[in-house]
Amino acid sequence: PAAPAGTRREQEWDEASPTPTSVNYHFTRQCNYKCGFCFHTAKTSFVLPLEEAKRGLAMLRKAGMEKINFSGGEPFLQDRGEFVGKLVQFCKQELKLPSVSIVSNGSLIRERWFKKYGEYLDILAISCDSFDENVNVLIGRGQGKKNHVENLHKLRQWCREYAVAFKINSVINRFNIEEDMTEEIKALNPVRWKVFQCLLIEGENTGEDALREAEKFVISDEDFERFLDRHKDVSCLVPESNQKMRDSYLILDEYMRFLNCRNGRKEPSKSILDVGVETAIKFSGFDEKMFLKRGGKYVWSKADMKLDW
Numbered sequence: 001p002a003a004p005a006g007t008r009r010e011q012e013w014d015e016a017s018p019t020p021t022s023v024n025y026h027f028t029r030q031c032n033y034k035c036g037f038c039f040h041t042a043k044t045s046f047v048l049p050l051e052e053a054k055r056g057l058a059m060l061r062k063a064g065m066e067k068i069n070f071s072g073g074e075p076f077l078q079d080r081g082e083f084v085g086k087l088v089q090f091c092k093q094e095l096k097l098p099s100v101s102i103v104s105n106g107s108l109i110r111e112r113w114f115k116k117y118g119e120y121l122d123i124l125a126i127s128c129d130s131f132d133e134n135v136n137v138l139i140g141r142g143q144g145k146k147n148h149v150e151n152l153h154k155l156r157q158w159c160r161e162y163a164v165a166f167k168i169n170s171v172i173n174r175f176n177i178e179e180d181m182t183e184e185i186k187a188l189n190p191v192r193w194k195v196f197q198c199l200l201i202e203g204e205n206t207g208e209d210a211l212r213e214a215e216k217f218v219i220s221d222e223d224f225e226r227f228l229d230r231h232k233d234v235s236c237l238v239p240e241s242n243q244k245m246r247d248s249y250l251i252l253d254e255y256m257r258f259l260n261c262r263n264g265r266k267e268p269s270k271s272i273l274d275v276g277v278e279t280a281i282k283f284s285g286f287d288e289k290m291f292l293k294r295g296g297k298y299v300w301s302k303a304d305m306k307l308d309w
Contacts, residue, residue: 017278018250018288019064022099022296025252027053027087028073033105034140035129037173037214039201040073046254047078054090056256056273061091063277067099067300069125076108085117092120099300101125103169105141106155107148118162122302125167125194128152130176131184138175139217149184156188165191165302172227173198173217185234191305192298195231196240197224201266238295248290250281260285 029042048056057068068091075084084102091097101123128148130136136148152168159166168190170181185193198217200206205214221241228239251259257268262285269275269283291297299305 017281018284018286020060020250020277020281021064022067022069022291022300023060023065023250023252024069024071025053025057025256026071026073027083027254028075028078029254030077031072031074031105032077032107033074035171036140036212037171037198037205037217038140038212039199039204039214040071041204041211042073043204043211044254047083048254048256050083050086052273053087053256054094056252056271057087057091058095059272059277061095061097063281066097067101068097069101069103071103074108075102075104076113081108081110081113085113088117089120092122099123101167101300103127105148106151109155109158111158114158114162114164118158118164121164122300123165123167123191124155124159125169125192126152126155127169127171129170129173130179131181132176132179135175135179139173152188156190163302165305167192167194169194169196171196171198172219172224174219175217177219177223177227180230182231182234185231185236190236192238193234193236194238194240195228196245197221197242199242199245201261202263204266240294247285247287248294248296250284250286250291258284258286 026040028047029040029044031042070084070087078084088100091100099122100120102121103125106126129139129141131149133147133149141148156166168185168188170193172195198214198219200214200218204210205212224241231237247262253259253268256271256273258280259266259268260283269280272280
């Protein structure tokens with residue numbers, strides 16, 4: 001006998017592809033820093049041609065994307081920031097995406113980039129794991145003479161001047177676990193401070209074929225909770241435990257393949273450029289419920305933020 005309509009509909013719903021509301025496009029794996037716990041390492045030097053990247057982004061928009069985050073590697077390495085600049089402009093101007101953001105280490109960003117592309121960018125997130133320059137050097141987030149923290153303040157000012165929302169990302173690990181960053185974060189006043197627990201990914205920062213050995217950076221869940229507790233007065237803090245991180249991000253690699261991190265390593269789908277978004281996303285391991293639960297959807301257009309630039 002035929003199954004009741006309701007049940008059949010539920011089955012179809014179960015098999016339906018998730019919507020790529022928010023996508024993280026790691027268009028390059030190349031970087032000028034050497035952070036010891038990096039979990040998206042320089043395994044290839046491939047970058048899609050600009051027009052192909054645009055074609056993929058247009059496909060994602062059509063499939064329901066509202067937010068794009070450009071990441072790497074270091075996004076500003078490619079063509080001195082022109083590549084990411086052109087993609088940012090395309091996403092805001094042509095695709096009319098509500099939210100366009102970049103995650104960068106900040107070391108290669110110049111004011112002329114803001115002059116040219118700042119108006120098209122909603123959020124700039126800068127990675128900063130410590131306000132102690134010696135710790136940054138230990139971690140590998142340093143370039144010798146350049147002071148990472150000083151540079152952070154300069155970027156903060158440019159974001160104010162060019163009306164870009166400023167965000168900070170920090171990876172909590174063995175070397176910064178005892179730090180109290182309350183005063184520094186409050187002084188920088190980001191719209192969001194993402195605090196990640198150091199995450200092991202097989203083949204990236206742990207295991208035989210990995211380019212990094214992150215084991216020595218790993219902290220326990222209890223350590224992570226202690227760090228969060230120490231910073232409970234920081235209202236913009238958004239914590240991300242390993243569990244939250246693993247399945248609640250849609251990650252697109254340099255070939256525009258979704259990466260499934262469910263088994264503790266990154267298993268690629270076929271490229272959306274070859275099989276389309278709907279087919280590729282079924283292999284992404286993306287947990288839409290976890291994405292919403294971790295607050296993945298937030299006020300992400302600068303037009304909607306009440307910011308005192």
